[in-house]
Every structure is written in structure tokens, then in C-alpha cells.
Amino acid sequence: xxxxxxxxxxxxxxxxxxxxPVAWTDADGRVxxxxxxxxxxxxxxxxxxxxxxxxxxxxxxxxxxxxxxxxSEGDPLRLRRLRLAFPGNEALHYADLLLSRRDGGGWWVExxxxxxxxxDDPAAVLPSALSASLKGLAHELRNPLAGVKGAAQLLxxxxxDAESRELTGLIESEVARLTDLIDxxxxxxxxxxxxxxxxxxxxxxxLRLAESDAGWAVKLMRDYxxxxxxxxxxxxxxxxxxxxLVRNAIEAGAAKVGLRTRIEYGVRIGDAVHAQALRLExxxxxxxxxxxxxxxxxxxxVSGRADGTGLGLALAQQVARExxxxxxxxxxxxxxxxxxxxxxxxxxxxxxxx
Numbered sequence: 224x225x226x227x228x229x230x231x232x233x234x235x236x237x238x239x240x241x242x243x244p245v246a247w248t249d250a251d252g253r254v255x256x257x258x259x260x261x262x263x264x265x266x267x268x269x270x271x272x273x274x275x276x277x278x279x280x281x282x283x284x285x286x287x288x289x290x291x292x293x294x295s296e297g298d299p300l301r302l303r304r305l306r307l308a309f310p311g312n313e314a315l316h317y318a319d320l321l322l323s324r325r326d327g328g329g330w331w332v333e334x335x336x337x338x339x340x341x342x343d344d345p346a347a348v349l350p351s352a353l354s355a356s357l358k359g360l361a362h363e364l365r366n367p368l369a370g371v372k373g374a375a376q377l378l379x380x381x382x383x384d385a386e387s388r389e390l391t392g393l394i395e396s397e398v399a400r401l402t403d404l405i406d407x408x409x410x411x412x413x414x415x416x417x418x419x420x421x422x423x424x425x426x427x428x429x430l431r432l433a434e435s436d437a438g439w440a441v442k443l444m445r446d447y448x449x450x451x452x453x454x455x456x457x458x459x460x461x462x463x464x465x466x467x468l469v470r471n472a473i474e475a476g477a478a479k480v481g482l483r484t485r486i487e488y489g490v491r492i493g494d495a496v497h498a499q500a501l502r503l504e505x506x507x508x509x510x511x512x513x514x515x516x517x518x519x520x521x522x523x524x525v526s527g528r529a530d531g532t533g534l535g536l537a538l539a540q541q542v543a544r545e546x547x548x549x550x551x552x553x554x555x556x557x558x559x560x561x562x563x564x565x566x567x568x569x570x571x572x573x574x575x576x577x
Contacts, residue, residue, distance in 0.1 A: 244318075244334040247325060252277045252291035255329065264334060265316060267309040275310075277332065282306045282315055307334070372398040393431060417546070419453040422461070422501060422565075426482050429465045433480070437473050444481040451486055452567055454501060456546050464542035464550075467535035468505045468561050475509030475559070490564060492549045497566035500548075505561045512554040539563075 238245050244261035248254050254272050262269035265280070278288035286302055300322040307316045321333040375394040382388045430443050465482075472480045483504040490500040536550075539561075543550040548565040 246272070246277070246332040246334075248277050248330045248332060250328040250330075252287070252330065261334065264318075265307065265309050266312060266314055271309070277330075279310055280307045282308045287320075372402075390435065393435065397432070417455045417457055420456055420458050420461075422451065422454050422484060422503065423447050423449075425458055425461050426465065426484070426503075428462055429469055430482070432466055433469050433473065436470065441473055441477060442479045444479060446481060446483040448484050448486060451484060451501065452499070454565060454567060456565065457542075460542045460545060464539040464563070465503070465505065467539045468563075471535055472505065472507035472509055472559070475507065475511070477507035477509035480505065480507045486567075487564070490566070492547065492564055492566060495547070495566075497568070499567040501563075501565045501567065503563040503565070505563075507559050508557050509559060511556045511559045512552065 238258035239260075241258055242260055244258065244264040246254055246257040246261050254275050254277055257269050257272050259269060262272065265272075276288075276291075278285070278291055281287045284306070286305065290300065290302070300320075302320045302322070305318055305320055307318060308314060318334045321335070323331045323333075325331055372395060375391050375398065379388060379391040379395070382391055426445075426447070430445070433441065433443055469480055469482075481504075483506070485502045485504075487500045487502050488498065490497050492500065540550045543563055543565070546565050548563060550561065550563050552559065552561045554560070
């Protein structure tokens with residue numbers, strides 16, 4: 224891996240479970256380290272890559288060399304249809320590269336085979352890129368989840384009061400939801416048929432998780448519109464998305480987190496206009512989104528925390544797209560609002576992945 228271990232990012236070994244080829248460089252574009260998938264993709268030992276200029280991997284053109292000679296402030300950078308090969312190897316590998324700034328200088332580099340990049344919309348690449356990134360992690364999660372499930376079942380047998388039984392039931396239901404998510408990552412299936420649901424039931428489940436996670440350290444507030452109609456969707460996926468947003472707020476040091484639901488009329492989401500849409504706002508008084516991440520906060524592997532995975536917001540946006548919705552945000556220190564818009568009246572089973 225990296226020739227200089229001190230140059231490695233925190234938890235560098237964790238990148239070896241990712242299926243997506245990932246490298247990291249210094250500010251001049253010299254490779255500091257790569258994950259196993261990057262070496263496998265280029266058909267070369269990962270130990271041979273550190274110290275090599277990233278531009279040396281480009282065959283036939285000099286787009287990377289030209290860019291690193293005078294890098295722009297635009298961030299992140301996308302270079303499409305590059306031909307890459309390890310010097311001396313004849314096999315060419317065609318990919319789109321996504322370069323994002325690393326804290327402390329240098330660049331993250333994600334390589335995506337061109338047939339995995341559907342179209343020119345950066346947000347449209349998230350489902351395939353995120354799925355590939357999570358697939359390796361999914362294998363590692365199975366055994367711990369089985370252990371958690373077994374422990375919860377033992378506790379449930381000994382629980383003597385209603386609150387304890389409720390908490391063990393919550394653990395079991397969350398383990399089942401995560402196991403289902405892992406199964407879908409490892410064996411991709413068509414999007415599940417959407418069913419009619421009450422969004423407030425989903426939100427109450429999320430708030431129960433937040434109470435268990437944060438205890439009394441965070442004040443959780445509800446501002447629901449009880450007149451909202453039923454929504455067509457996937458309750459488990461929506462729970463995952465909203466929980467990611469609430470947990471991000473808690474981890475950003477929020478003392479208060481609020482959930483607000485309202486109905487909007489004549490809403491344009493993407494290219495479509497919907498007669499009615501749900502607007503769900505998650506607001507908090509935490510530190511906010513760092514200005515340096517404002518343009519890339521929904522990209523995989525981008526996080527404002529040293530120990531963050533950078534997957535929570537990317538997954539939340541993917542879930543919004545599966546429901547033909549949108550996820551946006553506004554943020555300043557002390558006030559951040561993520562807004563999830565989901566149209567009412569969309570045909571069942573038509574989750575949109577793009």
C-alpha cells in the first residue's frame with residue numbers, strides 16, 4: 224500500500240473492502256496509496272503504484288498531466304473516457320475518473336468503468352457507484368448482525384417490562400432491515416413494489432432510533448401536518464434515508480433536531496411537475512456543512528468528519544431518487560435544513576434509480 228504510512232488517510236485499510244477502485248494522491252498528483260480493487264483493476268500489485276504520478280497511468284492523451292500542471296479551483300473534477308494502463312502493461316482500461324479534494328491537500332481518485340456511468344448527470348452515477356462501494360462492506364457485516372440478532376432474542380426472553388420488550392423488538396427489526404439491505408446489495412433485484420404508507424409512522428420509528436442512540440443529549444421535536452395523504456413508497460428505504468439525515472445532525476453536535484412535514488402544490492422535481500408533494504424538513508442547530516464540502520456533500524466517500532464514511536447522504540439522495548423525489552439542503556453554523564421532497568400519487572413499483 225502507501226510507501227509512506229504517514230501519508231495514508233485515516234482507516235486506509237477500510238478501503239480494501241470496497242469494490243470501487245480508489246486511490247489517493249498528494250497535491251501534485253503523485254500516488255500515495257491505492258486500495259486492493261485499484262490494483263486488481265489495473266492488473267498490477269498495489270505496492271507498485273505509490274510514488275508514481277497519476278498522470279503516468281494515462282495512455283494516448285495527457286489530460287491528467289495538463290490538469291495537474293495547473294489545477295483549477297473547480298471541485299470535484301470529472302474526466303471521462305480516459306484510457307489508463309500501468310506503464311509497461313499493454314492492457315488498456317477505460318474509465319471515468321472522479322477526483323475530489325482530500326483534507327490536508329491532495330486528491331481522492333475514484334475509477335469507474337465507462338459502462339457504469341449512465342449519462343452526464345453527476346448525481347445519476349450515485350446508485351451504481353454507491354452500490355459498488357457498499358458491496359464489499361456488506362460481506363463483513365453479516366456475522367456481526369447475526370450476533371446482534373441472537374443477543375436481542377436472548378434479551379427478549381428475559382425482558383420483564385414493556386419498555387425492555389419494545390427496545391429488544393426495535394433491535395430485532397433494525398437487524399432485519401439491515402440484513403435485507405445487505406441481501407439486496409449482494410444480490411441486486413428490481414426495486415421493490417411501493418406500498419401505501421403513513422410517513423409519520425416512518426418518522427416515529429426514526430425518532431425512536433434517535434432516542435436510543437442519543438438519549439437525553441438531543442432534544443427531538445415534531446411538527447407534523449396530520450392531514451397529509453398516504454404516500455406510495457418503501458418504508459424501510461425511507462427509514463434508512465431519514466435516519467441517516469437525523470444521525471448526521473446528531474454527529475454534527477446538534478442539541479435540537481426537528482422533523483417537519485407539509486404538503487406542497489404544483490411542485491417541479493427534476494423534469495416533472497407534480498400536483499402534490501410531501502416536503503419533509505430535518506433541521507438542526509449543529510455545526511453545519513463545511514463550506515469546502517458544499518458542492519460535493521452528496522458524493523460517496525465525502526465526509527466532514529475524520530471518522531466518517533461519506534456514504535450516509537449519498538444513500539439518502541439515492542432513496543429520494545428511487546421515489547422520484549429530491550433531496551436538497553441549506554446550511555450555516557447553527558442552522559442546517561435538509562429537505563426531502565416526495566411526490567404523492569406516483570404509480571406503485573416505479574422506483575427511479577437514475
